[in-house]
Amino acid sequence: MEIKVVKKVLGVNDTMAKQNRDMFTEKRVFVLNMMSSPGSGKTTLLEKTLIQIMPEIKTAVIVGDICTSNDADRLAVTGVPVVQVNTDEFGGDCHLAAHVIEKACENIDLDSIDLLIVENVGNLVCPAEFDIGEDARAVVLSVAEGEDKPLKYPLMFRKCDAAILNKTDLLPYLDYDSKQAVNNILQVHPEMPVFELSAKTGDGLESWIDWLKEYVRKKLQA
């Protein structure tokens, strides 16, 4: 006997993500989900970004890592509220799921912020699969990682709204073809904006920050 079921396996996560999204809309908070492989320079990029947008945009950050509060400690120095989530408490998950974000938000005063940045667990595979209720997604790739990463992890690049090619200050020391890397990103996601920058030196940071500000402004005015 066959019993029809037709249920999405990630349905529970999707339902919770929708609840998160409704909550963020009600509180008028723009949510950016930032993803990357480990070591791409996401935290440094966030440090620099926060310092530049702080006077204008009230921001909080949720940092996801399997272990340690190293990243949260670094970001807290900027003065923004930071909540660290260690997924070892949730079975060492390789990504942040919607229920984790909901729980983390209990420690954030959503009424007092305009922007919530989620620094997801460093991983180019699983985080792409889990909706957390965000408004936009950005993927960070560094020039130390190989030009073909977008072709190897197409889902991540397909599901993001912007890509950042970080650590361009290292280009003189590497056999890295930036043009090829950008082409590979555009093969997977032809209309995606790509920001080539160095979070370390601040070179190229401006256009990324403009993109972010524009997205936040659009949501707040909606």
Added chain:
Amino acid sequence: MHEMGIAMQLVEIASAAIPGDMENIQVEKVNLKLGKLSSVVPDSLRFCFEIITKETLLAGAELCIQEIEVTARCNDCNAEWTITGPAFSCEKCKSGNITIVSGQELEISSIEIADE
């Protein structure tokens, strides 16, 4: 990497679909639609499923995975094609304005119970 969590969800959904008034049933199959773009590894999922169904109502059930191709439609020229590599622009007019039609599925379609 997250296949175990997904297998647990599978067991939960499939168990809930078994009619409560049935006794001594043997679930033979759990049918799953799995899009190739869903970042789930079929072999890993089967492996996890087998482990966690032991001593549950689903013990011994086979996880039948129907893999679904990634297909896209061009919003500019209406062409439809199957994506087999990481290139997501229109095969016909090269536009990047496309919609993914299938390939992201991750859903249980049915369960099959042995007839008495």
